[in-house]
Amino acid sequence: MRLGREHHLGFHQRHVMLLLIAATLIVWNRPASSSVAAEKNQRPNIVLIMADDMGYECVGANGSKFYSTPNLDRLAAEGMRFEHCYSQPICTPSRVQIMTGRYNSRNYVRFGLLHPNEITFANVLKDAGYKTCIAGKWQxxxxxxxxxxxxxxEYCLWQLTRRPCRYPNPGVEVNGKTLDYTDGEYGPDIVSDYLVDFIQRHKDETFLAYYPMILPHWPFQPTPDSDDWDPTETKEWPRKKWNRKHFKDMVAYTDKMVGKIDQALKTAGVRENTLLIFTCDNGTYEMIKSPFQGRDYKGGKGTTPNAGTHVPMIASWPGTIQPGTVSQDLIDFSDLLPTLAEAAGASSKIPQDRTIDGRSFLPQLKGNEGNPRDWVFCWYERNGKREGNNVKRYARNQTYKLYHDGRFYNVPADELEKRNLKPGEIDTETKAVRQELRAVLDKLVAEESEYSYGKVPKKK
Known part of the structure; x- marks a missing residue:
């Protein structure tokens, strides 16, 4: 019996060894794509969409009854909607801040320029192995x-080396080549088609797609879905023809393009492994008045009150973000770089030789408390000038806003900032908030001396 038992154990051990060898061979011979797939399941694809000149009041999920945004509303219902996301007051400052994770006081040098010494979220993710693409507006x-x-x-961009028509019969630059369209094509369709193609070509890899949209920036003119669309147009409409009807059509087409990208992700089979974030670069153009919350809400692009900087933000990540979540956390555009980097497992790639002002809100997207902000900051001078009194600086939370010159506002009660709160009107709790915001301003204003770019060459 003893010999039989030893014989049985020897067979068992040999059987286990054979299984281990077979398993090892399977691992050794596993296709490279399987390893990529395993890594990809841990690192999401990322799609960041930023509309152009479309304030908080333009989205149905935010309470609009005037604009049609069914795709954005659906993404909000399926994901997370932020009620306190703040941009810079105008396009280039917002583009610089969102791409670099740094306040404009540190790196904004001139309208229409991203300084060549800067590092963007695309640099960070590319260094981490992501395939990267930008399509839309460059500037x-x-x-x-x-x-x-x-x-x-890769890129497919309007306003890279020139500024031709952007809507009907547009001119774009695609990967070093200049293309002009003459058969009734529509610029937003051209750039979004490129992005859809990029998603399809890289569906088996991990990718970043950045879509700084052309829409719905002026000139306000018909879209292909408007009843007065004219595919033979070759020029931008003059200001005297701009109107709210066509802006409304353009907001609807913005939403259509968002739905198009969302559907492309589904068609490619990667939607559940993709974090999609939608926001806007600044408030609505100032001539547009929108019915919102029982009043006419005037656009505030180029100004620092709420209408110029309060923008929509929606995040969708099926299976990760709890559907129907509404966040009251403060978000500013410097937060996107660290958030995308953390989502991509690339936080170690964030540059260490400069100050990054952003704070990742990835934990909140995943349903955790995270480390939410107590304030957001704005440094704004349209042309990057640092001398004189034109620079606007403020810090704020969800309720109160303090400018560096001392003006202090209760924003929900005074969105137009008409009534500066006087010391006698401020209770103990509000006074403490004011002191906290003053400390933030004093610190960041002192750090403006770190600005090192000096004189910037004039635009060629």
Whole structure:
């Protein structure tokens, strides 16, 4: 019996060894794509969409009854909607801040320019192995190689080296080539088609797609879905023809393009492994008045009150973000770089040789408390000038806003900032908030001396 038992154990051990060898061979011979897939399941694809000149009041999920945004409303219902996201007051400052994770006081040098010494979220994710693409509006100079320098493998852009028509029969630059369309094509369709193609080509890899939209920036004119669309148009409409009807059509087409990208992710089979974030670069153009919350809400683009900087933000990540979540956390545009980097497992790639002002809100997206902000900060001078009294600086929370010159407002009660709160009107709790915001301003204003770019060459 003893010999039989030893014989049985020997067979068992040999059987286990054979199984281990077979398993090892399977691992050794596993296709590379399986390893990529395993890694990809841990690192999401990322799609960041930023509309142009479309304030908080333009989205149905935020309470609009005037604009049609069914795709955005659905994404909000399926994901997370932020009620306190704040941009810069105008396009280039917002683009610089969102891409670099740094306040404009540190790196904004001139309208229409991203300084070549800056590092973007695309650089960070590309260094981490992501395939990267930008499609839409550039407006940051740098020539044909500019997008590549800032981390994008591919691009399809309007306003890279020139400023032709952007809507009917547009002109764009695609990976170093200039293309002009003459058969009734529509600019937003051209750039979004490129993005859809990028998603399809890289569905088996991990990718970043950045879509700084052309829409719904002026000139306000018909879209292909408007009843007065004219595909033979070759020029932008003059200001005297701009109107709210066509702005409304353009907001609807913005929403349509968001739905198009969302559907492309589903068609490619990658939607559940994709974090999609939608926001806007600044408030609505000032001539547009929108029915909102029982009043006419005047656009505030280029100004620092709420209408100029309060923008929509929606995040969708099926299976990760709890559907129907509404966040009251403060978000500013510097937060996108660290958030995308953390989502991509690339926080170690964030540059250490400069101050990054953003704070990741990835934990909140995953349903955790995270480390939410107590304040957001704005430094704004349209042309980057640092001398004189034109620079506007403020810090704020969800309720109170303090400018560096001492003006202090209760924003929900005074969105137009008409009534500066006087010391006698401030209770103990509010006084403590004011002191906290003053400390933030004093610190960040003192750090403006770190600005090191000096005189910037004039635009060619």
């Amino acid at each position: 940051l100079e740098g020539g044909f190689k500019g997008p590549n320098k800032f981390g994008f493998d």
